[in-house]
Amino acid sequence: MARMIDVVEFLDQTGEEIVHREPEWGPGDFRFGSQVIVRENQVAVFFRDGKALDILVPGRHTITTGNIPLLARLIGMATGGKTPFQAEVVFVNTKQFIDQKWGTPEPIWFQDPVLRMARLRARGTYSFQVRDPALFVNKIVGQQGIYASRQIEDYMRGFIVQKFIDLLGEMRKSLFELPAMYNELSTGVKAKLNDDFGLIGLSILAFALHAIAPTEETSKAMEQATAMGAVGEADYLRYQAAQAMRESATAPGNHSEMSTGMGIGTGLGLGAGMAGMVSQAFHPSQSPSHAGGNITLEQVRQAIDNLDLRFSMGEISEENYNRLMKKWQDRVRELGGNPNDV
Structure with missing residues (x-):
């Protein structure tokens, strides 16, 4: 019995x-x-x-x-x-689950107006809360047959990645432009998530995109586009500098507003000047001064920092790392700096 x-x-x-x-x-x-x-x-x-x-x-x-x-x-x-x-x-x-991690488990493809096709990884954080327990149990436990919290988290992350991919396709922006658009991307994904998560009793309280990293083959395609003149070399270095600033702002131990999912795009060291420089490649009618001036020594140093980070994470090969490092050290010399100091 x-x-x-x-x-x-x-x-x-x-x-x-x-x-x-x-x-x-x-x-x-x-x-x-x-x-x-x-x-x-x-x-x-x-x-x-x-x-x-x-x-x-x-x-x-x-x-x-x-x-x-x-x-x-x-x-x-x-x-x-x-x-x-x-x-x-x-x-x-029913508590607020904050600082939950999300990311692309594998590189994702998207159509790039400059590179044709590109592959990238993305990661960030989100916060959520169960707002309608009965609806949540009906949809997740009843219809999906999911009981374990780990399964629910995997379900949510998969949904987030899909909405991120959908938004990239709708925006039709190049990978060169994305570092200046984290705030817009984060806001757009959050809105899409709340539309759909509300149907299963969930509410997304905050959403932050922390990093977009191209795969090694896409990085090579970006360099080739630069060499062929599709994108100016200075603009590519500015893109790298913007990426480095983003990585620095969301690194462990950095308590920026973005790391808590609030005020995305503020406190990152990426102001309107940098955003303008990244987008300058796609608005050639503007003068370089309107986009934040010529490439600076500090921006090259930021690009080198980003290169070091990507190499340490295994995203680029040692051969590619050495080739790019030599190129940027030469640029440091051209700008009157000492490569040994970077």
Whole structure:
């Protein structure tokens, strides 16, 4: 005979579980008079036959026909009002989950107006909250059959990457332009996510794009485009400098506003001047002075820092690294600097 459940509760030691099912193995035997303990930042959702039914808020509850009317009506029709009855209790964490990581598991393809096709990786953070527990349980637990928090996180990350890819396709911007558009990209992806996540009971509180990194073959294509004159060399160096500034602003230990998902695009060291320089390649009618002036020694140093970072992460080969490093050290000399100081 199945064990009768007299008390059901879930103590989340980590505070990071999004959902938890009791009993974990499936429906259990409850009876009127059983106790349900719901802790702060939790709601308990009674679940049966693939549907979310009654919701209990934080506190200690004794199961009666009064506090589970939907379930009582259902089991009344099925069992004539007799107990025990079978059900599950899904505990949903309603806290704000902040600084969650997302990224492209593999390089993604997108159509670039300059490079034709390009491959890149992207990463960032997001914050979310379960706003409608019953809807969330119906859509995720009931329809998707997902019970584990890790599965839910993977589901959300996959959704985020898809919306990011969709937005890149809609914007039709080149990889050379993207470093100046992180704020616009972040805002656009957040809006798309809230439109769709609202349908499953979730709300995206913040979304930040921290880095876009081309693959090694795409980096070579960018250099070739520069060599062929499709993009000016100075503009390519400015692109690299912008990337370096972005990486620096979101590196571990940097407590910029962007790292918390707030005020994206501020406090990054990438002001309007840099944004203008990156976009100058696509607006040749503007003079270089309007785009922030000629390439500076500091911008070349930033590009070298970015090269070091990408090499340390294994994104470019040693041969490619040495070739680019020599090129930029020569540029340092042209600008009157000492390559040994960079």
